[in-house]
Each structure stands twice: as C-alpha cells, then as structure tokens.
Amino acid sequence: xALADIRRGTRNDTGIAAALSQLAARFxxxxxxxxxxxxxHAHTTTYIPAQLxxxxxxxxxxxxxxxxxxxxxxxxxPVIPFGTGSSLEGQVNAPEGGISIDFSNxxxxxSVNAEDLDCTVEPGxxxxxxxxxxxxxxxxxxxxxxANASIGGMASTRASGTNAVRYGTMxxxxxxxxxxxxxxxxxxxxxxxxxxxAGYDLTRLFVGAEGTLGVLTSVxxxxxxxxxxxxxxxxxxxxxKDACNAVIMTIQLGIPVxxxxxxxxxxxxxxxxxxxxxxPEQPTLFVEFHGNExxxxxxxxxxxxxxxxxxxxxxxxxxxxxxxxxxxxxxHNVYWASKALRPGYEAIATDVCVPISRLxxxxxxxxxxxxxHGLLAPIVGHAGDGNFHVCVVFDDKDPVHIERVEAxxxxxxxRALSMDGTCxxxxxxxQGKQRFLPEELGGAVHLMQQIKHALDPDNIMxxxxxxxxxxxx
Numbered sequence: 001x002a003l004a005d006i007r008r009g010t011r012n013d014t015g016i017a018a019a020l021s022q023l024a025a026r027f028x029x030x031x032x033x034x035x036x037x038x039x040x041h042a043h044t045t046t047y048i049p050a051q052l053x054x055x056x057x058x059x060x061x062x063x064x065x066x067x068x069x070x071x072x073x074x075x076x077x078p079v080i081p082f083g084t085g086s087s088l089e090g091q092v093n094a095p096e097g098g099i100s101i102d103f104s105n106x107x108x109x110x111s112v113n114a115e116d117l118d119c120t121v122e123p124g125x126x127x128x129x130x131x132x133x134x135x136x137x138x139x140x141x142x143x144x145x146x147a148n149a150s151i152g153g154m155a156s157t158r159a160s161g162t163n164a165v166r167y168g169t170m171x172x173x174x175x176x177x178x179x180x181x182x183x184x185x186x187x188x189x190x191x192x193x194x195x196x197x198a199g200y201d202l203t204r205l206f207v208g209a210e211g212t213l214g215v216l217t218s219v220x221x222x223x224x225x226x227x228x229x230x231x232x233x234x235x236x237x238x239x240x241k242d243a244c245n246a247v248i249m250t251i252q253l254g255i256p257v258x259x260x261x262x263x264x265x266x267x268x269x270x271x272x273x274x275x276x277x278x279x280p281e282q283p284t285l286f287v288e289f290h291g292n293e294x295x296x297x298x299x300x301x302x303x304x305x306x307x308x309x310x311x312x313x314x315x316x317x318x319x320x321x322x323x324x325x326x327x328x329x330x331x332h333n334v335y336w337a338s339k340a341l342r343p344g345y346e347a348i349a350t351d352v353c354v355p356i357s358r359l360x361x362x363x364x365x366x367x368x369x370x371x372x373h374g375l376l377a378p379i380v381g382h383a384g385d386g387n388f389h390v391c392v393v394f395d396d397k398d399p400v401h402i403e404r405v406e407a408x409x410x411x412x413x414x415r416a417l418s419m420d421g422t423c424x425x426x427x428x429x430x431q432g433k434q435r436f437l438p439e440e441l442g443g444a445v446h447l448m449q450q451i452k453h454a455l456d457p458d459n460i461m462x463x464x465x466x467x468x469x470x471x472x473x
Contacts, residue, residue: 031057046090051095087157095463103124128148143168210462212466213451233315262379417440
C-alpha cells in the first residue's frame with residue numbers, strides 16, 4: 001500500500017460545522033468531539049496514517065442511525081461506521097472528515113431461532129460475545145477472523161478466518177441485513193429463508209461493501225451446532241512446499257478439515273518466543289477436526305497418512321480443550337508475535353488468496369522474494385482455501401525501508417493475480433489496496449462505481465474506500 005495513494009479528500013467544512021451543531025443538540029453526551037475519542041475512531045491496525053473524523057456518535061438503536069444519516073445526508077457530510085477498529089486497510093479512516101458512527105452500544109441479540117439454525121443481531125456485538133450468548137443453545141457462529149471483531153464489521157469487510165475451509169466466509173453465513181441507505185431509509189435485503197430467487201441478491205451486495213453503500217443496523221446469521229468432539233494437532237515438515245502439498249492433498253481428497261493453518265519457520269520462531277511455545281522451528285500445520293469421537297479419530301488417521309506421504313513428521317493431535325486453546329491463542333496472536341521480533345518497528349499485515357492448486361508455488365515464490373530483498377516477514381495462512389498472510393516488520397521512520405516494503409506488497413499482489421488469485425482474501429480493499437482492483441476486476445470496477453453513485457450520489461457513505469473518492473462515473 002503506497003502512502004502516496006492514501007490521500008485526503010475535499011472537506012465540506014460548512015456542512016460539517018452544521019452537522020456538529022445538530023448532532024450535539026440531538027444526542028447530547030452521546031456525541032463527542034474530543035481529540036482522544038476522534039483518534040480512537042481513526043485507529044487502523046496498520047501503518048496507514050490515521051485520518052480523524054470530526055465527531056463520534058454513540059448510537060443505541062436503528063432510529064439513532066437513521067437520525068445521524070438523515071442529518072448528514074441533508075448537509076452532504078460523510079458518515080463512517082465503526083465497530084471495533086480491527087480492520088487492516090484503513091476502512092475506518094475519514095479522509096474527508098465527517099461523523100463516525102460507533103456501534104459499541106448496539107450489541108443486542110434480537111432473536112435466536114434454534115430450530116432454523118439462525119439468529120439476528122445488532123452490528124456492534126462481537127463474535128466472542130455472540131458465541132458466549134449462544135453457548136447454552138448448543139449452537140455457535142463459526143466465522144473466526146482472529147480479532148474479536150464486530151459482526152457488522154465482519155459483514156462489511158466480508159471477513160473469514162481459520163474456520164473458513166469448512167464453514168465458509170461471511171458471504172456464506174449472512175442470510176440478510178437491514179441497512180440505512182444514503183437517503184436515511186432503513187431497508188431489509190432478505191427474509192430468513194435459506195434460499196430465494198426474489199430479485200437482486202442485495203444481501204451480498206452489502207456484505208463486503210465496507211460501509212460504502214449503507215450503514216448496517218442488523219445482521220441475520222447462519223449458525224452451526226457445536227461439535228460433539230473437537231480435536232486438533234500439529235505436524236512439522238522439512239520444507240514449506242511439503243506442508244503446502246499436504247494441504248492441497250487434504251482438500252482434493254475431500255477430507256472435511258475444520259481448520260488447517262500454515263505457519264512458516266520464522267512464524268513458528270516468533271510464536272515460540274511470544275506465546276511460550278516450544279515447537280520445532282520448521283514449517284508447521286495447525287489442524288482441527290469437528291465431529292464425533294469416531295469420525296474425528298478416522299479423519300486424524302487419514303490426515304496422518306497424508307502427512308507421512310508428504311514427508312512430514314508425526315501428527316500429534318489431542319481433544320484436550322486447554323491444549324487446543326493454547327495453540328490457537330498463539331495462532332491468533334501471530335501479528336503481535338511478529339512485531340515482537342523487532343521491538344520498536346512497525347508491521348504491515350497483508351494477504352492474498354490463490355486457487356488451492358497454486359498455493360505451494362505462490363508461497364514458495366513469496367518466501368524467495370522475502371529472502372532476496374532482505375525483509376523480515378513471517379508467513380501464516382488459512383491454507384485450506386489458498387489464503388495466506390505476510391506480516392512485514394519494518395522501520396516506519398526509514399523512507400527507503402518503507403519503499404522496499406511497498407514494492408514487496410506490489411509484487412505479492414501481482415504474483416497472486418498472475419495465478420488467477422485475488423489481491424485480498426479477507427482484509428478488504430479499504431484505502432490500502434485500491435490500486436490493485438482495476439487489474440483484478442477490469443471493467444467490473446466501473447460497474448461498482450455506478451452502483452455506488454446510484455445508491456449514494458453525494459458520496460457520503462464511507463467515502464474514499466474501495467475506489468477513489470469521488471468515484472469516476
């Protein structure tokens with residue numbers, strides 16, 4: 001992501017001033033303009049510079065959201081939805097100023113339909129909070145991006161994570177949303193039925209739109225039964241290619257693995273140091289199976305045979321919850337573990353996704369690229385669906401080092417696109433990956449811009465994200 005690409009748009013100072021006055025009158029103490037609050041709502045877990053909103057509204061229900069959007073729409077002032085701030089490509093920044101809508105007080109579970117395996121929630125609830133609420137029902141929501149992100153944010157960025165190989169991504173697990181559009185009207189995109197051929201698929205239009213088409217006020221989700229047995233384990237390999245080949249064979253043989261995560265040697269070294277593990281420092285797979293006792297045992301045996309065929313070591317697996325929790329906590333902390341390799345340095349976490357048959361080739365070329373250019377960059381991947389992440393640790397005060405990192409990100413995206421992959425498997429476009437989108441989708445980008453203009457002609461819905469602001473029509 002080139003810093004030169006992250007620009008500040010044109011501010012509507014007159015409209016913003018009027019909006020600040022009207023929102024203060026309407027929301028009182030739930031509207032804040034202090035510097036500390038504004039800085040928190042431009043937080044990005046990346047080195048993209050923060051671009052602060054002019055005020056933050058802490059909404060409590062859909063009527064509050066409609067009121068904010070109505071006021072801002074009349075004055076042509078941007079609105080930027082904010083869940084937990086865990087997005088990675090600058091999605092919560094305010095390049096033209098405007099109003100951040102904070103959903104931390106909209107966390108209600110509106111309904112749980114256990115017989116139908118679905119629920120409807122407000123967008124501010126996090127995935128961990130939802131699963132805690134659901135625990136006594138015997139159901140859970142399986143999408144796990146690592147961060148304890150809000151459901152609204154996960155829907156807006158089309159998130160996925162470690163369970164995606166079995167349960168899919170947010171696009172597969174959102175049945176419907178309600179959203180406030182740029183006119184201030186709240187719409188519902190679908191009913192709870194598992195399938196429909198009634199008109200355009202508006203649900204999937206809003207899922208992944210990054211708040212550029214409307215502000216979500218509720219999300220209806222597909223749920224799963226909590227497995228009777230969850231067993232996981234690890235296995236090491238002589239080379240990264242061997243580990244990738246084991247993943248490819250597992251998927252191609254149709255073994256229903258729930259999670260299969262790839263960590264390269266440097267990432268294992270970082271996890272050992274940061275999370276107190278003592279794993280052999282070699283390319284490693286973290287694997288998990290869901291089912292009953294017999295099915296999990298058989299699946300683990302099948303996978304162990306694949307590991308042996310690909311030159312891996314013994315597959316060590318366990319159904320002990322504490323042992324699994326320690327491993328997966330270390331996996332989820334890889335960003336912080338990577339940063340700890342070089343204290344005082346910054347880190348950029350970037351991802352690509354390729355067809356599973358090209359995974360070994362893409363990861364191997366990426367490792368060579370890292371070595372050839374003297375970068376410090378562990379690799380970890382949701383290998384079961386061809387998605388992997390590179391966390392580049394660098395000196396953010398050294399312009400030369402920044403240029404080397406940006407050039408690497410460009411080569412990584414180009415490499416994935418050359419293999420018929422994507423420049424982002426789950427982080428979204430935001431501000432940071434806009435320049436890759438035309439190469440990936442060609443004329444479809446113009447169609448996206450036309451949709452954006454039709455639904456948001458004044459460009460107030462999270463402007464400057466996905467493509468340049470204002471969109472070219």
